């Protein structure tokens with residue numbers, strides 16, 4: 001069996017792992033002490049040298065993003081993206097739930113690097129236990145003098161505010177997140193200006209994902225070279241893969257970038273359920289193009305290999321589907337979600353995602369026509385681009401990839417209503 005490499009998850013499973021006492025027993029906050037004695041620019045250099053790339057979806061180099069802050073700036077905010085609302089993505093909640101101080105130490109070090117005195121953590125509204133654990137951890141950190149007006153006795157100030165989301169997936173998009181914290185409608189902003197120049201309350205702001213920041217203490221503790229020993233040259237480090245769907249052991253697994261997707265499924269996750277054949281895999285959360293079983297068997301899990309295979313590593317939320325899956329029904333689930341979550345600012349996205357959801361639902365119910373299928377394919381192509389944010393691509397990519405790679409199933413549904421996957425009529429699928 002392939003062994004997990006447990007860096008981010010090293011403390012998970014321990015009694016009381018979310019408490020500061022347990023975190024300190026394991027050497028927690030010693031790295032922050034070391035990092036606070038370094039120059040902020042030195043900290044940024046170490047993170048740059050590590051090659052750490054964002055774990056929120058786009059994989060942007062973290063250290064490089066930090067250098068985009070203007071040299072002269074009035075104030076800097078760090079916003080932590082803990083919105084995690086994408087179907088199939090459930091790895092940040094593990095950190096929030098079982099090792100919140102790892103994230104807080106990452107925030108402490110990052111704020112030092114960015115010369116920021118205020119961090120906001122934007123947490124998904126539906127997260128209840130993760131929220132309580134995070135809130136308790138922040139209180140413990142204040143009580144221990146890690147946050148407040150005299151951080152670790154250094155005379156520096158760092159405040160940490162938790163902001164709970166109201167239930168909108170789009171607030172995970174970084175500029176919608178900023179608007180939401182400001183008390184405005186959670187809708188994305190037009191870029192430029194970029195948040196590093198004009199972000200939260202008009203000030204310079206860096207937005208990073210929870211898992212991204214949880215890596216920072218480990219990089220500062222062990223050094224950039226050690227971090228690079230795991231993963232691939234362009235995708236260094238380990239990754240939390242959240243595997244869901246038709247496997248025997250779904251869950252969050254930590255492996256270096258570069259492992260084979262099929263090993264993750266067959267070995268770590270105990271294979272496809274009931275001995276069924278693998279049919280399809282979405283490798284990076286619901287917004288990325290789906291792969292056929294043959295494509296999935298060839299895939300290496302790193303940013304570049306996923307791009308080369310015509311998909312994306314995204315949030316590393318791996319959704320596995322076996323031979324019993326009706327691909328039309330599966331797409332119906334996804335497009336229903338996206339149709340509901342468009343923020344409505346841009347006409348192609350607002351109208352397109354709604355129409356797509358309706359058409360897929362019609363086809364799935366067995367009452368679609370060949371003309372509906374043509375319209376669906378056309379809408380899938382037209383909706384992306386020319387919109388304020390990439391949500392429209394997140395709708396387009398599943399639609400286009402499902403209807404291209406599993407075309408015959410869609411055709412079966414519109415020509416006689418037969419669902420091949422379950423050998424039943426589409427209406428009962």
Ligand SMILES: Cc1cc2nc3c(=O)[nH]c(=O)nc-3n(C[C@H](O)[C@H](O)[C@H](O)COP(=O)(O)O)c2cc1C
Nearest residue numbers: 054055056057081083084085172173174208209212
């Ligand atoms: C529709 C949409 C939803 C998103 N949701 C999340 C999310 O829940 N969490 C997250 O970290 N990034 C999410 N992102 C990506 C963020 O906009 C941003 O790129 C990320 O937080 C940057 O952090 P990173 O560089 O550490 O990855 C989303 C993007 C889009 C377009």
Ligand code: SF4
Nearest residue numbers: 343345346349387391
């Ligand atoms: S693309 Fe969609 S979600 Fe993004 S801003 Fe436009 S309407 Fe809103």
